[in-house]
Amino acid sequence: MSELDSRIPNNVALSQDPRLQRALLRWQPAFLNWWSEMGPEGFQGDDVFLRTAISVEPSGWSHFDYVRMPDYRWGIFLAPPEQDRRIGFGDLAGQPVWREVPGEFRTDLRRLIVTQGDTEPASVEQQRQLGKTAPSLYDLRNLFQVNVEEGRHLWAMVYLLHSHFGRDGREEADALLERHSGDADRPRILQAFNEPCDDWLNFYLFTMFTDRDGKYQLLALAESAFDPLSRTTRFMLTEEAFHMSVGETGVGRIVERTAEVMAAGEDDPREAGVFDLPLIQRHINFWFSASLDLFGGEVSSNAAHYFANGLKGRARESRRQDHAALDGVYLMELPEDGALRERDVPLRNAMNEILRDDYVRDCERGLARWNRILEAAGLGERLTLPNRRFHRQIGAYSGHRFDPEGRLIDEGVWQRKSGEWLPTADDREYVRHLMVPVYEPGKMATWIAPPRSGVDGKPIGYEYVKRP
Numbered sequence: 001m002s003e004l005d006s007r008i009p010n011n012v013a014l015s016q017d018p019r020l021q022r023a024l025l026r027w028q029p030a031f032l033n034w035w036s037e038m039g040p041e042g043f044q045g046d047d048v049f050l051r052t053a054i055s056v057e058p059s060g061w062s063h064f065d066y067v068r069m070p071d072y073r074w075g076i077f078l079a080p081p082e083q084d085r086r087i088g089f090g091d092l093a094g095q096p097v098w099r100e101v102p103g104e105f106r107t108d109l110r111r112l113i114v115t116q117g118d119t120e121p122a123s124v125e126q127q128r129q130l131g132k133t134a135p136s137l138y139d140l141r142n143l144f145q146v147n148v149e150e151g152r153h154l155w156a157m158v159y160l161l162h163s164h165f166g167r168d169g170r171e172e173a174d175a176l177l178e179r180h181s182g183d184a185d186r187p188r189i190l191q192a193f194n195e196p197c198d199d200w201l202n203f204y205l206f207t208m209f210t211d212r213d214g215k216y217q218l219l220a221l222a223e224s225a226f227d228p229l230s231r232t233t234r235f236m237l238t239e240e241a242f243h244m245s246v247g248e249t250g251v252g253r254i255v256e257r258t259a260e261v262m263a264a265g266e267d268d269p270r271e272a273g274v275f276d277l278p279l280i281q282r283h284i285n286f287w288f289s290a291s292l293d294l295f296g297g298e299v300s301s302n303a304a305h306y307f308a309n310g311l312k313g314r315a316r317e318s319r320r321q322d323h324a325a326l327d328g329v330y331l332m333e334l335p336e337d338g339a340l341r342e343r344d345v346p347l348r349n350a351m352n353e354i355l356r357d358d359y360v361r362d363c364e365r366g367l368a369r370w371n372r373i374l375e376a377a378g379l380g381e382r383l384t385l386p387n388r389r390f391h392r393q394i395g396a397y398s399g400h401r402f403d404p405e406g407r408l409i410d411e412g413v414w415q416r417k418s419g420e421w422l423p424t425a426d427d428r429e430y431v432r433h434l435m436v437p438v439y440e441p442g443k444m445a446t447w448i449a450p451p452r453s454g455v456d457g458k459p460i461g462y463e464y465v466k467r468p
């Protein structure tokens with residue numbers, strides 16, 4: 001392995017491209033500087049048992065070892081090229097995919113890549129204080145694994161910007177390190193990535209719902225006619241699966257502890273130092289609705305343009321029959337004159353909603369698993385997803401009030417009831433009160449059950465993070 005390849009592990013023949021090398025080696029110190037200023041605070045010197053991506057071979061793309069986070073080797077990996085890959089949808093279906101960016105789609109592709117790229121460092125920034133209150137070393141390690149992989153996803157998008165977009169690409173790559181989550185002057189592009197995520201309940205819900213939006217955006221980009229984007233996102237999806245499992249099992253373990261306390265006959269779960277189900281439900285309502293916004297408007301001419309031109313497809317396009325999507329309509333209920341009315345939307349203009357449908361179904365599977373935990377404990381309570389119209393800030397339902405069942409309500413009802421539906425100041429106080437770090441190997445905070453198993457075959461009590 002050349003010295004360059006050990007500094008930036010890659011499967012894109014970086015050592016044969018001096019121009020790109022120079023660009024990335026210039027960007028790398030800025031990235032490391034960002035990581036030390038905006039990455040996990042207080043743990044940069046710890047030895048963390050981390051997985052590093054070292055190749056894209058399914059037989060062994062990753063490697064586990066102790067590493068200090070600033071020494072993590074953020075690499076550039078694309079899924080292997082598909083022989084004779086053809087555009088799979090839209091007006092250009094059947095034509096060969098592009099290895100370079102066509103001039104007429106340069107602005108669109110840059111916007112798609114920058115929007116995706118912006119979310120990656122944003123989530124690291126949102127989560128930077130969490131290590132200080134980790135419920136166990138196992139969870140602490142998982143947090144840092146997610147963080148370094150989001151850092152790698154940033155590298156993946158920056159690689160595309162540097163290798164295919166010339167000077168604008170370099171400027172965009174710099175700007176990805178200059179916007180910051182929640183910054184009043186230079187916030188991150190998408191709102192869910194400016195919301196605070198500084199306690200572990202919010203972290204698990206974020207990785208469950210917001211990282212899962214990432215999965216569907218990546219699935220849609222994996223269909224892109226711009227082949228380097230498709231290959232990059234296909235490899236990112238392998239890492240994204242881990243982030244979502246952290247969220248889904250994290251909430252599952254919280255529900256398990258709460259169910260245990262409730263099944264033991266405790267009337268007020270807060271007496272036993274666990275989260276009560278209504279509080280968990282309010283957090284589900286918040287993060288699900290914030291994540292739905294990330295898919296964009298219900299009726300979207302941008303989405304139609306992306307689809308028509310092969311830039312962004314539907315998730316798993318090849319499993320569908322009609323790749324043109326020219327004839328059909330999508331039946332939507334849209335607010336009009338104070339009521340919901342059914343409208344036929346041309347299929348291509350409904351692409352955001354079609355992707356949102358897949359996402360909602362995926363979230364429902366997670367909810368069903370959490371509810372099985374309640375059922376197994378003999379409890380009648382269930383957690384639910386709110387209707388997709390509830391608490392939306394973007395799209396056709398924003399600017400109107402809906403209850404969690406999706407019924408149009410007036411402002412007065414919303415003001416009276418929203419405290420039952422969304423996290424309150426009192427919830428936040430209680431959540432904070434439970435956030436006490438547990439760094440003893442194998443021990444768990446009061447409010448979360450242990451995981452089913454450890455990482456990479458190691459026991460749950462393994463010293464996943466060695467504090468100096």
Ligand SMILES: [Fe+2]
Binds near residue numbers: 120149150153214240
């Ligand atoms: Fe990511």
Ligand SMILES: [Fe+2]
Binds near residue numbers: 150211214240243
């Ligand atoms: Fe992620």
